[in-house]
Amino acid sequence: MTALIQADRTDFSRIVVNEPDLFECTVPRTLVHRAAISEVLLTGISRSGEDTYRIGAQWSRGHSYYGAVAGRWHDPMLFAETVRQAGLLLAHQVLEIPLGFSFLTEATSFEVAESGARLGRGPAHVVLEVTLHDVVRRRGVVSSYAYDIVAQRDGRRIGSGRLTANCVSSAVYRRLRGDRAEATAPREVPNGINPELVGRTCEFDVVLSAECGSGAHRLRAEPDHPVLFDHPVDHLPGMVLMEAARQAALAALGLPEGLLVACDAEFRKYVEFDSPCLVMTSGAVMDASVPPSGSRHLRVEFHQAGDVAAVCRVTVHDGSET
Numbered sequence: 629m630t631a632l633i634q635a636d637r638t639d640f641s642r643i644v645v646n647e648p649d650l651f652e653c654t655v656p657r658t659l660v661h662r663a664a665i666s667e668v669l670l671t672g673i674s675r676s677g678e679d680t681y682r683i684g685a686q687w688s689r690g691h692s693y694y695g696a697v698a699g700r701w702h703d704p705m706l707f708a709e710t711v712r713q714a715g716l717l718l719a720h721q722v723l724e725i726p727l728g729f730s731f732l733t734e735a736t737s738f739e740v741a742e743s744g745a746r747l748g749r750g751p752a753h754v755v756l757e758v759t760l761h762d763v764v765r766r767r768g769v770v771s772s773y774a775y776d777i778v779a780q781r782d783g784r785r786i787g788s789g790r791l792t793a794n795c796v797s798s799a800v801y802r803r804l805r806g807d808r809a810e811a812t813a814p815r816e817v818p819n820g821i822n823p824e825l826v827g828r829t830c831e832f833d834v835v836l837s838a839e840c841g842s843g844a845h846r847l848r849a850e851p852d853h854p855v856l857f858d859h860p861v862d863h864l865p866g867m868v869l870m871e872a873a874r875q876a877a878l879a880a881l882g883l884p885e886g887l888l889v890a891c892d893a894e895f896r897k898y899v900e901f902d903s904p905c906l907v908m909t910s911g912a913v914m915d916a917s918v919p920p921s922g923s924r925h926l927r928v929e930f931h932q933a934g935d936v937a938a939v940c941r942v943t944v945h946d947g948s949e950t
Contacts, residue, residue, distance in 0.1 A: 827886075
């Protein structure tokens, strides 16, 4: 039986694997809403308690977009994507939310230790301890849920994450979105900021425009980008906003090789394709509780059509040896 057919089986959620087998192969891509198999980070799942699960994830040293940072660390945005995929896997396999439902993330966050992100001689095998909570059902179908994650690598805790989401059927989603349910990313995008200022090597990977006054940048995203737009969407994905927050922080701090060690994202409205979205940073300060080679905190806001559509609070390690 193929993985794609297996993904539609109602009993697939009952599969329990032994710990060594958490990393044998990726889970079916449909279960984490990825079109490209190469973008699937999760590798296995087992139940460890009534509402707790162990999920395996593998972080590549050479991801096509979330590659090594400063040649020293795994990109922590891999953790952000791992948190996202974990919730989708649990939604379909544990909460029995049908494939085809739409998921609306209200908030998500992660924090990872600098040491936990360091590159090794092989890919990082990360075990997630996931706890489901605040599950709400309507007419027998889950309409919202939340979960907390503790991440371990080589038996050592390296970070944590969390996410809160709503989910609706495709019919309800179309009613909510109206005409925008058919929106597509624009082909024309503004010129990007110098890639070297945000830890990138080419403009294609940049999600900020050149500065447009008062330190603000327009949000931009290449519609043909194979990672940022892995599959068709009708608005800017949350992962694009988190990447923009990271790039805005690196530019504001003048730390192109800085390490994003935490991001707390709140999504208040959809960021639409049909009007400019301004990315603005504030609050770049040193954390007095850590050594001089420590972390800096910023608030990044996304302004569109007169509203704050999203807010990301980010922490960047300055890259110095600790």
